Amino acid sequence: MTGTTSASHDMPNDNPIKETMNIVIVGHVDHGKSTLLGRLYADTGTLPVGKIEKIQAICQQQGKEFEYAFLFDAFLEEQQQGITIDTARTFFSWGNRQYIIIDAPGHKEFLKNMVSGAARAEAALLLIDALEGVKDQSKRHGLLLSMLGVKQVTVVVNKMDLVGYREDVFRGIEKEYTEFLAQLNVIPQYVIPASAKQGINITTNATETPWYTGPTVLDSLSHFSLDAADTEQPLRLPLQDVYKFDARRILVGRITAGQLKVGDRLVFAPSNKSAVIQTIEAFNVDPAPMQARAGESVGITLDEQIFVERGQIAAHEHQGPFVSTSFRANVFWLGQRPLERNRTYSLRLATREVPCEVSTIHRIVNANDLDDRQTSTSVQRNEVADLTFRTKAPLAFDTYTTSEDTGRFVLVDEYDVSGGGIITEMIRDEQEGLRTEARERDSAWVKGEIGPEERAQHYGHRAAVVLFTGPDTTAKAFLARKLESVLVAEGRHAYLLDAENLRRGLDADIGETNATEAVRRYGEVAKLLTDTGLLVLSTTNPFSLPGGTIAQAIQTLINPTPVITIYMSKEQESLLPDATLTFVGPEDFDARTRQIIETLKQIGILAESVGAQPDFQFSI
């Protein structure tokens, strides 16, 4: 459907539909978005009967001229105020495509609605009023489109009737806006002069603009191309859930990039667990599929019953995502309260959810002038900012340019999704070296016949490190020894590994000063012992490092086996925020021992009794 004359709207729509495409219409308030959409439907004869008459009646009643916008601005409030409040999804079949055209509001009060509409779109029509020219939201919407991943944009300079269809006015706006988009690395496919109200260049080329030889708005839709699904990229399958409705243990999720097939070895990030795809499961599909690709919601079974859970990202070996607790991102903020440092937000990336904080606000991006970047201590509603984040737990992710769906995230403030962001850079955290060591060691690990689940079943508990930490003279070692005795007396397999015991042997070559290396070696020993299924108990006394740092390092090395931290303190101050259990002041050590044992049961490490099967809430 190219060319300048288009009689194509007389074509019956009986072409077989081959694909669907989502298009969003954006632009400054009142620039004519809803009118254009109404016109597109009316002039292609794709409205149900009686619809135009219904709108006519409403307009007459309100003493207004006919408003095409009312076709989609359906709510009373919207019609009374002549404004779109929330996005409308509309359906339009043309050629071989079924379009969902999303009409977004232009008023800045409703930016969150515009963003919701645009986030679903593969392409956008951006409208600019010829008389008013480029306005605030024309630019802000352009900026948001680029952040939301909408790369194809056609600009419509609307209301050309109000400027007498003058070419110089059109060229001026075309130049100004194209230059703005160029800064965002966006090149518009077309810039079309039009009048939605008069039906000029919407579905037919008009004599009013003899100087324009490009496509009509209708034709321009078919020039948007559909992203070929990202099947060539490295595989990303964020796990959504694990089902056990019958004998099958099925891992489900939607492939966001790449493809997989039966027999592929998968590695899950950030746990480094690995297994081979045994089957691809599907209901009412015969024969069962042997492969699947980006976009598909799949279910797979594995050759080994490894423990994996929602939030992990499956990838092929050596092609996994980054893992870190820090990254840099461009964020747009939609929350009622400003986005601030030192407050905890929940970050959701693909199917993973982790607490996070903003560690640095680098800049606020000025949508009107992309070069002018101000510094600030908070991000206000509707602002775009360049930030560094810190997550409470290691997160698997990509940068936005390498893998879109695993390179973007939303921020949740209390109950509400309040912002979105795209990751521009991975930032190495302190754990990076240890994480790489663990990953490489795990991928080369030679396994025996007995897996951790079988050991856990046999022993009545899963492996873990229980780490006693806190200031001196709080009787950490005493409690650790007590716990060991009680556990062993109960028939559990517990072992007190004091770091002191490594000093003259394994650590003999490094002396007293290399604390980091001492922790690393301790962590590797703990890895071996937990791999045998043991509960390893220790205090942080012998290490000259803060308790939190030691716990984190050991956790990285024994991942995904859990580190349980018991923090002991004399007073309420300076507690360890992430400790599993905290004890303040002197108290009954028998009671504390029991409390630790209860906690170990609650979090699924100890089975209720020896011989019973522990329940697996944590990763093994």
Place this chain on the structure above:
Amino acid sequence: MKHLRQLENQSIFILREAYKNFDNLGMLWSMGKDSTVLLWLARKAFFGHVPFPLLHVDTSYKIPAMIEYRDRLAREWRLNLVVGQNKEALANGMNHTRGRVECCTALKTEGLKLLLEEKGYTGIILGVRSDEDSTRAKERYFSPRDKNNEWDFRDQPPELWDQYKISFPPGTHIRIHPLLDWTEINIWEYIKLENIPFLDSLYLDQGTGQRYRSLGCEPCTFPMKSTAKNVDDVIIELKNSKVAERAGRAQDEGRGMEQLRKEGYM
């Protein structure tokens, strides 16, 4: 066909998100073509199982064939069927002659509300589609409802990429709409593609020259003139038709639907 698989994949993703994130989840099933496709998609998402109850708000005025069909599929597919009814309103003689919107409010909106209160559901899956009417065009996939079940369309949560509204204050609930992006034609194309058992005795012309396009209560739902005798005929008919789908649904007239949906109608 590819476009149907796109829609299917998206809906399955949404169903699985709902199942993972809501402890007390139910799915409305009206036995119509949409909610039956939704039920089928649930069986696909959960590999032949339907791991939550199917809720039917029975107004007592449904066409009898619908109830037979409901009970047959519930048996064959081993569904956990929960039927709710506003008994008090019925005992007081509520029916459409007291006003269509009033009747819908009492028997459907209120009936649903009673069921939700009784069972304490926090997530309800519904088969509404955006192309049904212009208020549904403005729905979110995950749409919060307040303590009175009301929909505040002026202040809907942002919905970014595949991240939905899954946390909410106590007392409120979320409506989940996996079929928003499907058109009426897509529904029929999919029924054909997957060979889904539907209420053919009502949806197809049985030789009388008419069929139902949308199913509801007997007094307020009217058949249309049609000679469509199989799904292919229906699809061709719809492609050439310019009559709105819910033209046969009396409660949609004027601003009826806008009012109903703000108050919590499905």
